[in-house]
Amino acid sequence: MIKLFTRLAALLKKNDRPARAAAVLQKNDRLVRIGTALALSLVIAAAVACGGLPLRLLVLLIACIGLMEFLAMHTGPARPGLKVAGIVICAALVLSGSIDPLVTLAAAALGAPAAGLAVLCGRIRGRDRLSATDYAPLFFGAVYIPLTLQLGLYLAPAEQFLVILCAAASDTGGYYAGTLLGRHKLCPAISPLKSWEGFGGGLVLCTAVCLLMGAAAGPLQWRFLHLPLWAWALMGTVLHLAAAAGDLFESALKRGLGRKDSGNLLPGHGGMLDRIDSFLFVLPTYTLIRIVTRLAQGS
Numbered sequence: 001m002i003k004l005f006t007r008l009a010a011l012l013k014k015n016d017r018p019a020r021a022a023a024v025l026q027k028n029d030r031l032v033r034i035g036t037a038l039a040l041s042l043v044i045a046a047a048v049a050c051g052g053l054p055l056r057l058l059v060l061l062i063a064c065i066g067l068m069e070f071l072a073m074h075t076g077p078a079r080p081g082l083k084v085a086g087i088v089i090c091a092a093l094v095l096s097g098s099i100d101p102l103v104t105l106a107a108a109a110l111g112a113p114a115a116g117l118a119v120l121c122g123r124i125r126g127r128d129r130l131s132a133t134d135y136a137p138l139f140f141g142a143v144y145i146p147l148t149l150q151l152g153l154y155l156a157p158a159e160q161f162l163v164i165l166c167a168a169a170s171d172t173g174g175y176y177a178g179t180l181l182g183r184h185k186l187c188p189a190i191s192p193l194k195s196w197e198g199f200g201g202g203l204v205l206c207t208a209v210c211l212l213m214g215a216a217a218g219p220l221q222w223r224f225l226h227l228p229l230w231a232w233a234l235m236g237t238v239l240h241l242a243a244a245a246g247d248l249f250e251s252a253l254k255r256g257l258g259r260k261d262s263g264n265l266l267p268g269h270g271g272m273l274d275r276i277d278s279f280l281f282v283l284p285t286y287t288l289i290r291i292v293t294r295l296a297q298g299s
Contacts, residue, residue, distance in 0.1 A: 033268030170243035177201020210236030246281030
């Protein structure tokens with residue numbers, strides 16, 4: 001009997017090693033995730049504070065990386081024609097925004113034939129055989145990523161920080177609340193790991209960010225929106241809904257394509273698209289709120 005208990009104790013101790021190893025790896029993964037997020041946040045904060053050309057170049061870099069990841073998910077990595085066309089469209093949309101909004105629309109219109117020429121040249125030379133299904137993601141991706149990102153260049157620096165902080169708060173609150181408290185699945189058909197508890201955590205943190213920004217708008221003389229605090233809280237809720245929708249949309253894309261991440265550029269996060277998926281929905285939502293509010297206030 002004593003020998004039996006001794007063997008059972010040895011087995012339990014041996015089987016405990018994988019669990020302890022998994023716990024250590026999980027902890028390290030979280031540390032890497034936090035470190036990557038902090039480094040990226042510092043770069044973005046510095047670019048927003050500088051404004052002008054540094055910010056525009058950073059937006060261009062993010063747009064190009066995001067679009068390349070989007071195209072790679074749909075058509076595979078070795079597509080030189082699509083890559084050239086994508087970079088042309090990104091540069092046209094992001095860099096032209098500093099001149100006039102009408103020029104941006106013209107650049108978007110000219111981006112289609114420019115991209116078409118790049119793809120056709122690749123096909124004529126026999127290096128890049130593309131079908132219509134390969135070509136279509138380029139234009140959807142151009143609207144989804146660079147055209148959306150360049151909206152942020154028309155906002156004031158305080159607004160840019162607001163949108164970035166709201167998207168980050170929604171992601172961060174959702175991640176940690178879901179990790180610690182997650183029990184009830186939010187949308188298992190699209191993302192099995194997301195929970196209602198995580199959704200609530202993101203809602204609380206995103207609304208708190210909006211309330212803080214609203215409280216600081218007066219003393220700091222930010223003139224972008226004149227709203228009572230209850231309206232700032234409502235805006236936080238709407239922006240969180242947009243962030244959650246962006247996250248689920250990206251998850252649905254990856255699930256449909258059989259991908260876990262959009263890439264492996266950012267340790268602990270995956271690809272660039274995995275980091276900005278919420279932001280791509282929060283930014284146009286905030287822009288629409290801003291337009292409607294100003295029209296309602298007659299300014």
